[in-house]
Each structure stands twice: as C-alpha cells, then as structure tokens.
Amino acid sequence: MHWTEPASADDSHSELEKTLWDAANQLWANAALKPSEFSPIVLGLIFLRYADVRFQAAAEDLKGRDDRPGRPSRRKIGPADYHAKGVLYLPEEARFGHLLQLPEGGNIGQTVNDAMRAVEKENPDLADVLPKTYQILENRTLAELLKVMASIPMDKGGDTFGLIYEYFLGKFAMSEGQKGGEFYTPTSIVRLIVEILEPYHGRIYDPACGSGGMFVQSARFVENHHRNPTAEISVHGQERVTETSRLARLNLAVHGLSGDIRQGNTYYEDLHDSVGRFDFVLANPPFNVSKIDKERLADDPRYAFGLPRTDNGNYLWIQHFHSALNATGRAGFVMANSAADARASEQEIREKLIRSGHVDVMVSIGSNFFYTVTLPCTLWFLDKGRDGSPSRPKHLRDTVLFLDARHVFRQLDRAHRDFTPAQNEFLANVVRFYRGEDLEFEHGSEAKWEEVFGDATGYVDVPGLCKAATRAEIEAQGWSLNPGRYVGVAKGEELSDEDFKERLEALNEELEVLNAEARELEERIEANVAEILETA
Numbered sequence: 282m283h284w285t286e287p288a289s290a291d292d293s294h295s296e297l298e299k300t301l302w303d304a305a306n307q308l309w310a311n312a313a314l315k316p317s318e319f320s321p322i323v324l325g326l327i328f329l330r331y332a333d334v335r336f337q338a339a340a341e342d343l344k345g346r347d348d349r350p351g352r353p354s355r356r357k358i359g360p361a362d363y364h365a366k367g368v369l370y371l372p373e374e375a376r377f378g379h380l381l382q383l384p385e386g387g388n389i390g391q392t393v394n395d396a397m398r399a400v401e402k403e404n405p406d407l408a409d410v411l412p413k414t415y416q417i418l419e420n421r422t423l424a425e426l427l428k429v430m431a432s433i434p435m436d437k438g439g440d441t442f443g444l445i446y447e448y449f450l451g452k453f454a455m456s457e458g459q460k461g462g463e464f465y466t467p468t469s470i471v472r473l474i475v476e477i478l479e480p481y482h483g484r485i486y487d488p489a490c491g492s493g494g495m496f497v498q499s500a501r502f503v504e505n506h507h508r509n510p511t512a513e514i515s516v517h518g519q520e521r522v523t524e525t526s527r528l529a530r531l532n533l534a535v536h537g538l539s540g541d542i543r544q545g546n547t548y549y550e551d552l553h554d555s556v557g558r559f560d561f562v563l564a565n566p567p568f569n570v571s572k573i574d575k576e577r578l579a580d581d582p583r584y585a586f587g588l589p590r591t592d593n594g595n596y597l598w599i600q601h602f603h604s605a606l607n608a609t610g611r612a613g614f615v616m617a618n619s620a621a622d623a624r625a626s627e628q629e630i631r632e633k634l635i636r637s638g639h640v641d642v643m644v645s646i647g648s649n650f651f652y653t654v655t656l657p658c659t660l661w662f663l664d665k666g667r668d669g670s671p672s673r674p675k676h677l678r679d680t681v682l683f684l685d686a687r688h689v690f691r692q693l694d695r696a697h698r699d700f701t702p703a704q705n706e707f708l709a710n711v712v713r714f715y716r717g718e719d720l721e722f723e724h725g726s727e728a729k730w731e732e733v734f735g736d737a738t739g740y741v742d743v744p745g746l747c748k749a750a751t752r753a754e755i756e757a758q759g760w761s762l763n764p765g766r767y768v769g770v771a772k773g774e775e776l777s778d779e780d781f782k783e784r785l786e787a788l789n790e791e792l793e794v795l796n797a798e799a800r801e802l803e804e805r806i807e808a809n810v811a812e813i814l815e816t817a
Contacts (some may be wrong), residue, residue: 305429683768
C-alpha cells in the first residue's frame with residue numbers, strides 16, 4: 282500500500298520552536314563549536330528556563346497561601362515546600378531573572394556553571410546531570426543565548442517545554458550525524474512503537490535508553506488516554522555513554538518525570554537485574570555490533586536461547602528484551618532488517634523464539650527515517666501474554682502479524698521522512714484490528730481506513746499491507762520474520778525502482794553479515810589447524 286504525504290510549513294513544530302532554533306543556531310554558527318559541545322549548553326538552558334517557570338508559579342502559590350488572613354507564617358518557605366509540590370527549588374543565583382542581569386564584563390560562563398551546581402545541590406535527584414561547560418562561550422554569545430531562552434513565554438506549560446526540548450534534541454541529532462543517532466530515535470518511530478505496545482500501566486524498561494525518548498512518549502501515551510503517567514508507569518533505563526545518560530535524566534525532568542537511569546554497558550552489566558521483571562520493554566539498540574566478548578556472557582540468564590556464533594550483537598539484544606519481560610509483558614524495539622532473515626546460529630535462535638509463541642507483530646519501515654543510516658529497518662513486537670488475551674480472536678493466537686509500512690511516510694526533505702499523526706494512527710489501528718481491540722480515530726485516519734478495509738468487521742489480510750501468517754507458513758519460509766516475504770504486492774502495483782533499491786540494500790546488508798560469519802569460520806579453522814600442527 283502506498284500512502285505518502287508532502288511536508289507542509291506547520292507539519293512538525295510550532296513557530297515558537299522554529300524561531301528559538303533559528304536564533305540559537307545563529308549563535309552556534311558564530312561560536313565555532315561542534316554540535317556535541319553546543320548541544321548540552323542549549324539543552325541545559327531550556328531545562329533551567331522550564332524549571333524557572335514552574336518555580337515562579339509555585340512561589341506565587343506558596344506566597345498566596347502564606348498571606349491568607351488569620352494564618353500567620355510560622356516558618357520560612359524553603360526547598361521542602363517546593364519539592365512537596367513536585368517543583369525544583371531554585372536558589373536566587375540560579376533563577377533566570379538573576380542570570381539575565383549579569384554584566385557582560387564579568388565571567389558569565391562561570392556564573393552559569395555555579396548556578397547549575399547550586400540547582401543540583403538543592404535538588405539531589407539532579408546530581409551530576411546539569412551541564413557545566415558554559416565558560417567555553419564568549420560572554421556576549423552566552424548573554425544572547427540566555428535572552429533567546431528567556432523569550433519562551435512564562436505562561437507556557439511543561440508540555441510546550443518538552444516539545445521544544447524534543448525539537449532541539451532532534452535538530453542536534455541531525456547536526457551530529459552518526460554520533461547524534463546514538464542518542465536519538467526519531468519521534469514518529471517512537472510514537473508508533475508506543476501506540477502498538479500500549480504501555481498503559483506498569484514497569485517500563487529500556488536497556489539502550491539514549492536520551493530517554495521511549496519513556497517520554499510512553500508517558501505522553503498514558504496522558505493522552507486520560508491517565509496520570511506519574512501514577513501509572515515507572516521507568517527504568519540503562520545507557521552506556523555517561524553524557525547521554527545525563528541527557529536522558531534531563532529529558533525526563535523537563536517532561537515532569539522521574540526515573541531510574543543507570544550508566545553501564547548492557548552487554549556485560551545487567552544493572553536492573555532485568556530477567557522477568559518488566560511489563561514493557563522499548564528500545565532502539567545499536568545494530569550489528571561486533572567484537573562483543575561472549576566468554577563473559579556464557580552463564581548469563583538473559584540468553585536462554587543460546588549465544589549466536591556470529592560476531593554480531595543483534596540476537597543478544599533480542600534475547601535480552603525477551604528475557605526482561607514478565608509473564609504477560611510486551612516488547613517493541615527497532616532492529617536491522619538483516620536480523621529477520623539471518624542464517625546459521627541466529628536462525629536457530631529465531632526459530633526457538635517463534636516456537637515460544639511470543640512473536641506478535643513485525644513492521645517494515647522504509648528508508649530515511651533515521652539520522653544514522655538511510656537503510657530501512659524493522660520493528661519487532663513480542664508479547665508473552667498474548668495467548669491469554671480475551672480480546673484476541675482464537676484463530677489468530679498462533680499467528681504473527683506482518684505489516685509493510687515501507688510506502689507509508691511523509692517526505693520532510695530530500696533526506697528525511699517521518700509519519701504524520703494520521704499515518705501513525707492508521708498503522709497502529711491495523712494492529713488493534715488484528716488483536717480484536719477498539720480502533721482509534723483521533724487524528725484523521727478514518728477515511729483511509731474505510732478506503733483500505735471497507736466495512737470489514739474482523740481482521741482481514743490486505744495484499745501489500747498486512748498478512749497474519751501461521752507458524753507453518755513461517756516455517757516454510759525458513760523461519761524468516763521479514764514482512765516482505767508474506768505481505769506481497771497489492772493488485773495493480775509493481776516493483777518500483779525504490780523497492781528494488783531497498784531490497785538490494787537489504788541483501789547487501791545480509792551479505793556483509795554472511796561475509797563476517799565466513800571470516801570468523803575461516804579464523805577458527807586456521808586456529809584449529811595451527812593447534813593440530815603444533816601437537817603433531
């Protein structure tokens with residue numbers, strides 16, 4: 282199925298976000314800094330401005346309560362009063378109004394650094410999170426940047442600051458290229474994962490959490506369904522890069538969330554003792570990682586289906602996500618296309634996973650959605666409790682839904698695509714239809730739904746879009762989880778040049794994996810021959 286949309290002027294973000302970015306970007310251009318140097322500085326000031334807006338509102342409220350007739354103040358209002366309202370306490374020297382009055386003749390950078398330290402001191406949850414590198418900016422540039430952030434209106438709520446923060450995260454990720462993609466998953470991809478996973482309530486885990494986007498969108502999903510995310514979900518993350526784990530904690534704070542984010546290498550350190558603990562797992566792990574020391578993983582309970590013999594970490598991640606789920610848990614994650622068709626030991630692991638009955642949905646995503654690679658990818662969804670789901674039709678309990686979304690996108694610019702809210706909703710509705718759940722039409726996807734599914738009252742396969750394949754059909758395809766093998770092509774559609782390019786890229790990716798396996802086998806044979814000759 283083909284559903285493409287052009288970009289429009291107001292598609293992605295408000296005029297305020299664009300104006301702020303343009304102003305900050307101009308200062309960045311004059312500062313001669315790398316994106317990795319400038320991004321924490323700007324993101325830290327967005328956070329401080331957000332904290333200041335909430336602090337000022339709480340201060341007015343507390344003052345009003347203190348001034349009520351007949352209720353003389355018995356003690357001075359302090360940090361505990363603000364914390365009780367869920368607001369960060371800002372000492373005088375860290376308030377935005379004070380920073381805006383700093384004279385250009387002084388050392389503004391050092392003063393802002395000290396302000397960040399003061400915020401951390403008064404709010405222990407932020408210990409070692411806030412940036413303290415403002416001295417690398419010239420006084421004039423930093424003073425202008427403070428004014429840019431101060432231009433965010435005081436009446437803007439937390440969600441606006443969260444959107445501004447997300448917008449800047451995405452822009453910096455684009456600017457940083459490969460490095461930026463390490464910490465940022467495009468928002469529309471995260472939203473689709475969340476909409477399909479439906480994390481209404483429970484413990485959420487992301488062992489490759491980057492800047493925490495999976496948690497933020499999960500909270501927004503809960504809020505959009507008229508529930509309180511603070512009461513309904515708890516978030517738990519792990520991130521290898523120290524600076525990125527700070528970004529995640531800051532991102533949570535800007536969105537009014539708290540979470541347990543730990544820093545460590547997930548391959549070797551299971552810092553959350555994850556096996557069987559979580560209701561939901563959401564992740565975008567690094568693809569095709571090599572040189573992992575598997576000897577250190579030999580007795581690790583996360584890899585119950587066995588360690589892959591290939592020098593590739595994909596099936597370590599897949600098993601980690603699966604093992605972290607409790608008896609009714611669901612997982613949704615991004616994975617390289619090659620993993621769906623990988624051979625040898627990875628195929629053996631995949632067969633065990635499919636035979637477990639826990640593979641629920643597979644979604645093909647087209648190229649140009651990510652900043653790190655132009656290659657397409659696949660979204661995997663696991664569900665350990667699907668057999669007991671009262672809504673799922675019995676005849677679909679032993680099937681996997683394959684969904685081809687490669688030709689559903691909005692073209693933002695020549696090199697980048699995303700999903701519109703209506704496209705996201707439509708794709709999630711296909712999964713809801715398959716599961717026997719109620720459909721949602723909040724974002725204008727109803728007309729497209731009627732065009733594709735007509736008056737169908739129960740799930741039906743649609744060539745070129747979706748196919749519920751039985752385990753026997755999957756076995757006949759060599760245990761492949763590649764949606765393209767099952768969905769087929771809609772009547773009247775032909776293989777396009779773009780389809781051919783995507784298939785060629787996917788085959789080339791698979792060839793690279795096979796070549797790596799061949800090299801590993803060759804090295805093993807050489808080592809065995811050498812050992813035999815030495816003992817002969």
